[in-house]
Amino acid sequence: MDIPKQPLLPDEFPGAVWYGDEEIEAALRIIKNQSPFRYYGPHCNFEVAQLESEFGRFLSSKPGANWPEQSALHVTAVNSGTGALEVALDALGVGCGDEVLVQGFMWISSISAIIRSRAIPVLVDSDDTLNMAPEAIRALITPRTKVIMPVPMLGGCARMGAIMDVVRDINKERREQGLPPVRVLEDCAQALGAHAYGAPGAVVPAGAADVYRVGTFGDIGIFSLQINKNISAGEGGMIATRDPELHRRIEALHNAGYAKDSATPTNWYGDTPLGWGHGRRMSELQGAVARAQLRKLDAILANMRKSHQRFEEHVRRLGMTPRARADADNPGDTGYYCLFRLPPGPTDDAEKIARGRAVANALAPFGLHPWFLHDFEVHVYYNIKPLMEKWPVNNGCPWKCPHNAFHTVYGYERGTLQHLDEALVTTLGINVPSRLTREQEDAIIAVLEYVYKTVIR
Numbered sequence: 092m093d094i095p096k097q098p099l100l101p102d103e104f105p106g107a108v109w110y111g112d113e114e115i116e117a118a119l120r121i122i123k124n125q126s127p128f129r130y131y132g133p134h135c136n137f138e139v140a141q142l143e144s145e146f147g148r149f150l151s152s153k154p155g156a157n158w159p160e161q162s163a164l165h166v167t168a169v170n171s172g173t174g175a176l177e178v179a180l181d182a183l184g185v186g187c188g189d190e191v192l193v194q195g196f197m198w199i200s201s202i203s204a205i206i207r208s209r210a211i212p213v214l215v216d217s218d219d220t221l222n223m224a225p226e227a228i229r230a231l232i233t234p235r236t237k238v239i240m241p242v243p244m245l246g247g248c249a250r251m252g253a254i255m256d257v258v259r260d261i262n263k264e265r266r267e268q269g270l271p272p273v274r275v276l277e278d279c280a281q282a283l284g285a286h287a288y289g290a291p292g293a294v295v296p297a298g299a300a301d302v303y304r305v306g307t308f309g310d311i312g313i314f315s316l317q318i319n320k321n322i323s324a325g326e327g328g329m330i331a332t333r334d335p336e337l338h339r340r341i342e343a344l345h346n347a348g349y350a351k352d353s354a355t356p357t358n359w360y361g362d363t364p365l366g367w368g369h370g371r372r373m374s375e376l377q378g379a380v381a382r383a384q385l386r387k388l389d390a391i392l393a394n395m396r397k398s399h400q401r402f403e404e405h406v407r408r409l410g411m412t413p414r415a416r417a418d419a420d421n422p423g424d425t426g427y428y429c430l431f432r433l434p435p436g437p438t439d440d441a442e443k444i445a446r447g448r449a450v451a452n453a454l455a456p457f458g459l460h461p462w463f464l465h466d467f468e469v470h471v472y473y474n475i476k477p478l479m480e481k482w483p484v485n486n487g488c489p490w491k492c493p494h495n496a497f498h499t500v501y502g503y504e505r506g507t508l509q510h511l512d513e514a515l516v517t518t519l520g521i522n523v524p525s526r527l528t529r530e531q532e533d534a535i536i537a538v539l540e541y542v543y544k545t546v547i548r
Contacts, residue, residue, distance in 0.1 A: 095541050097457050098534030103522035105391050105427065106322035106384050113386070117379035127375045129168075130359045139168050139378035145385055146329055150304045150312075154286050154423070155389075164307065165338035167330045168373040168381075169345050172280040172315025175328030176204035178369050179311045180238065182340040183274050185210045188494035189237035193278075194223040195472035195508045196464075196515070197242040201278050202478055209489045210237065211498045214472055217511040219415035221430065221464075221518070222249035224510065225257050232261055235497065238274045243282035243305050244470070245520065246321075246395075246427030248417040251277075251308045252289020252300065262294050275309025280328075282306075283314045283321045284392045286423035297333055302421050306331055311341075316377070321391055321425060321525075322384035324377040345371045391525045392425055398527045399426030405536045406431040409543045414518075430464075430520035433547060443516040446547075450519055453546045457538045459521040464514070471515060473505035 102108050117138075126132025129139040147162035169175050185191060189210040193201055194217055205212045213231055218224035223241040239258060241249045255275070262272040275293045279285070282305050290296040291308040306312025314320075316327030330345070332338050342361075343350040348368030349361030356362045403413040406429070414430040416422045433450065437443050447463040454461035469475050476482075481490045481498070489495045505512060521535070 092541060092544055095457070095534065095537040098531055098538065100458050100531055100535075101524045101526045103460055103524040104318050104323065105395065105525040106316075106320060106387070107318050108524070108526055109384070109387050109391060113383040114380050117383045118376055121375045121379050129372055129375050129378065132375070135375070136379075138375045138382060139373050142373075142378045142382045142385070143168050143329075145382060147331065149385060149388070150307055150331055152304070153302060154304075163333060164331050165333070165335065165341075167338070167341045167345055168378060169328040169330060169369075169371040170373050170377070171326050171371070172313060172317060172320075172328040173200040173204060174345075174369065174371040175280075175313035175315070175330045176200055176276075176278060177207060178341055178345045178371055179276050179313055179330055180204055180208045180210070181344050181366070181369070182337055183238055183276065183311065185237050187489065187492045188235060190233060190235045191238045191240055192223075192228065192231055192236060193240040194242055194244075195511050196221055196244050196470060197278065197472075198280065199469035199475055200280070201240060201242050202472075202475060205240075206478075206489060207484055209484075209492060209495075211235075211489055211495055211501065212478070212503075213501060214503065214507055215239075216508040217514065218250065219514075220247055220249055220417050221414055221511070221514060222247060222417075223254060225250050225253035228254065228257050229261065232273065234270055236273050238276050239309075240276045240278055241309075242278040242280075243285055245430065246282050246285060246425030247414055247430070248282065248285050248287040248305055248423045250289075250417045251287040251303075251305060252418075255289050255291065255293065255308050258293050259295070274311075277306050277309045277312040279306040279312050280315035280317075281320065281427065282425055284388055285425045286421065288418045288421045288423075291333075302423070305423070307333070310334060310337060316381055316384075321395075321427065322381065322388050324381040324384065327373055327377045327381055328371075340365060343368070345369055394525045394527070395426035395523050396424075397426075398532050399424070399429050399523045401532050402429040402521070402523065402535065402539070403431075405539060409540065410434050411543070411547075426523055428520050429523055430518055432514070432518045440516065447516060447519060450542060450546055453542045454519070454521065454538065457535075459535060459538060461519055461521050464518045464520065465516045467515075472503055472507070473512075475503075478503045
């Protein structure tokens with residue numbers, strides 16, 4: 092079979108490659124106003140505050156529909172996705188003696204935010220979406236469980252409706268036992284704009300079962316605006332919640348730790364102390380650029396989904412299995428990454444790994460940025476050395492804290508998550524750039540065909 096030509100592909104940074112006059116104008120507006128700080132300046136335009144309002148409207152919208160004029164969601168902009176996680180966990184009261192359930196396929200910040208909160212991460216296995224398996228949650232719940240953290244990875248949705256059903260059942264039992272409810276923190280850093288089906292609300296339904304944006308099912312949802320994300324301000328994070336009191340805590344903690352409980356607080360940072368602030372404020376430059384990007388998000392998603400659909404159909408025709416969609420009737424994945432499971436082959440673990448690496452090495456020269464998931468760096472729990480070896484933060488926390496002595500029952504070595512571990516050694520993926528032409532899609536399909544016939548089959 093003839094070797095296909097290397098396709099000339101656009102960069103795969105979804106939002107950043109859409110930068111244009113709108114983002115330039117937005118940045119210049121802030122510079123000309125000499126007001127890069129979100130709360131005051133010579134001519135502050137309050138771009139971050141406007142972004143928070145618009146972001147809430149977007150999250151409240153139905154896929155493909157106009158944004159509503161008002162949103163019941165409260166949104167706080169911060170300076171990174173990692174910062175969003177740390178502020179959210181703090182607002183939820185996570186600390187020593189607490190457990191946070193998190194899946195083993197994530198980004199290292201999902202784990203580090205738990206560790207830095209002095210809590211213990213408890214790994215949850217995945218289902219065929221490669222996200223948190225709803226049926227794996229219940230057996231891991233203990234009286235110490237404080238938060239459940241689903242992480243819709245690489246733009247793919249978890250079965251959020253089923254997860255929320257399980258959590259509500261658990262919280263009903265905990266209420267009868269006199270225990271506080273378990274909260275849900277959705278780490279949607281890689282899935283802005285995705286949607287799933289179900290009823291939101293961790294204790295009681297916050298709405299009828301329907302299609303909702305991910306990040307709006309649980310108590311808090313966080314998002315990232317880093318360069319690899321669907322829209323980008325270089326860095327940045329967003330925190331959304333339906334709960335006004337949680338929002339009050341988030342607003343205070345992301346800043347100096349003081350709540351603004353009056354329309355005209357004496358201090359710009361607030362007057363009522365709630366805790367120690369994180370200093371995670373977003374700048375007006377980030378806010379202005381993010382606003383310009385948010386208006387392009389639907390177009391970015393449409394492009395990625397269109398290309399992804401073609402790749403997924405071809406992968407299936409070749410006899411491989413694309414990552415499962417959480418809901419076939421309401422497919423809500425963003426299309427950011429096309430993941431596919433190799434056909435049945437070696438049964439020996441080492442041979443599976445060797446085959447996966449061979450396929451990734453065959454795809455790499457064509458510029459498809461492939462990943463064999465077993466080797467997907469610190470997106471995989473057993474590739475995170477500080478987690479496996481239980482490295483502490485200051486003073487030995489969280490592992491040496493007497494409130495966390497129970498951590499010895501938890502390990503993080505490979506083999507901990509049976510279903511995920513098998514998926515990782517049989518699954519590969521390629522990026523789906525957000526500005527592919529039909530010809531470029533055809534070229535990628537030709538490469539997939541070539542590698543399948545020469546390396547996989």
